[in-house]
Amino acid sequence: MGRAERGGDHRGVGRSTWGRAAKLGALALLVIPLTTGCSVDEVLRFGWPVGVTPQAEQMRHLWTSAAVAALVVGVITWGAMFWAIIFHRKRKGGDDVPPRQTQYNLPVEIVFTVIPTIIVAVLFGFTVNVQNFVEKDDPDPAQTIDITGFQWNWDFAYPGSTAPNGQPVHTLGTSETIPLLVLPTGEKIKFVQRSNDVIHSFFVPEFLFKRDVFPDPEVNDQDNTWQVDSIDKEGAFVGRCAELCGSYHSQMNFEVRAISPQLFDRWMTLRKQVNPATGVGYTAGEALAAMNCGQLCTPQAYTTYPFTTDRTQRSASEPPVALPATAGS
Ligand SMILES: [Cu+2]
Numbered sequence: 001m002g003r004a005e006r007g008g009d010h011r012g013v014g015r016s017t018w019g020r021a022a023k024l025g026a027l028a029l030l031v032i033p034l035t036t037g038c039s040v041d042e043v044l045r046f047g048w049p050v051g052v053t054p055q056a057e058q059m060r061h062l063w064t065s066a067a068v069a070a071l072v073v074g075v076i077t078w079g080a081m082f083w084a085i086i087f088h089r090k091r092k093g094g095d096d097v098p099p100r101q102t103q104y105n106l107p108v109e110i111v112f113t114v115i116p117t118i119i120v121a122v123l124f125g126f127t128v129n130v131q132n133f134v135e136k137d138d139p140d141p142a143q144t145i146d147i148t149g150f151q152w153n154w155d156f157a158y159p160g161s162t163a164p165n166g167q168p169v170h171t172l173g174t175s176e177t178i179p180l181l182v183l184p185t186g187e188k189i190k191f192v193q194r195s196n197d198v199i200h201s202f203f204v205p206e207f208l209f210k211r212d213v214f215p216d217p218e219v220n221d222q223d224n225t226w227q228v229d230s231i232d233k234e235g236a237f238v239g240r241c242a243e244l245c246g247s248y249h250s251q252m253n254f255e256v257r258a259i260s261p262q263l264f265d266r267w268m269t270l271r272k273q274v275n276p277a278t279g280v281g282y283t284a285g286e287a288l289a290a291m292n293c294g295q296l297c298t299p300q301a302y303t304t305y306p307f308t309t310d311r312t313q314r315s316a317s318e319p320p321v322a323l324p325a326t327a328g329s
Helices: 003-036 040-045 054-087 106-135 261-271 284-291
Strands: 143-150 153-158 169-172 180-184 189-195 200-204 209-213 225-228 235-241 254-259
Touching: 040 054, 054 106, 143 180, 143 200, 153 254, 169 180, 180 261, 180 284, 189 200, 189 209, 209 225, 254 261, 261 284
Parallel strands: 143 189, 180 254
Antiparallel strands: 143 153, 153 169, 189 225, 200 209, 200 235, 235 254
């Protein structure tokens, strides 16, 4: 079969094959979202978890844009591959003359070097932009939280506030009580981290952000502060230590309790007062319970459980036999 005949055959095969491929592709595009029950938002998320801060949402936009750009490049590349595989395969009865060779074509080589370089540069530019947004520190945040990590729990202090004992209001986690990090929604919050012993990592999955907690951050030249512009959703969000820090690393959990600024102000007012029932300052849990605002005011964590120090216990996430009835510290 000569080249001219192959060309004719090529066009014939092309029309029907491409037509079938296009129909199948359109069908797949229709069937996938319909059968999986995914919304457009979920599809465009490409598996990215739902965050609760503007920082998390910015990272999601970067992820969606990068995934769409990668898919466009992928479709072009797959198209070129399958076009070559289908229309330029060796045919039965064909001559054994190799097709026209096009290597060392300088313009093509230049185009194929410049295009990926531009793609990488654009991705890099957008990534730097989002990173700068996530890492920017406002000089005047509405709230500041001092985080102290230690083997194997957390202490959260609210500098500038004074508890009845004269110390800043703070919430200390123990083996019996998951520490509740109570925060207001809709406000800029600054976190300042430090460890008392080894390196930990402060991680709230819903913030889609974690940062290592270093001992002596100044000596270790660590940027130990970061901020969220706001928490856009009320609720309880589990927090974890994300740096292997010893025996009970996996159980070094806490809970962020995001409540409205009005509730937060009431909570903070209570924490500065003596609880008549105990004769000492309100704990985080007692102050929540006193506000009685429903599930959001549950005095204990409900996204995670206190850990048992029994070394024969083998499950990290199993709740203890009975949850402690007392409010958190
Ligand atoms: Cu840790």
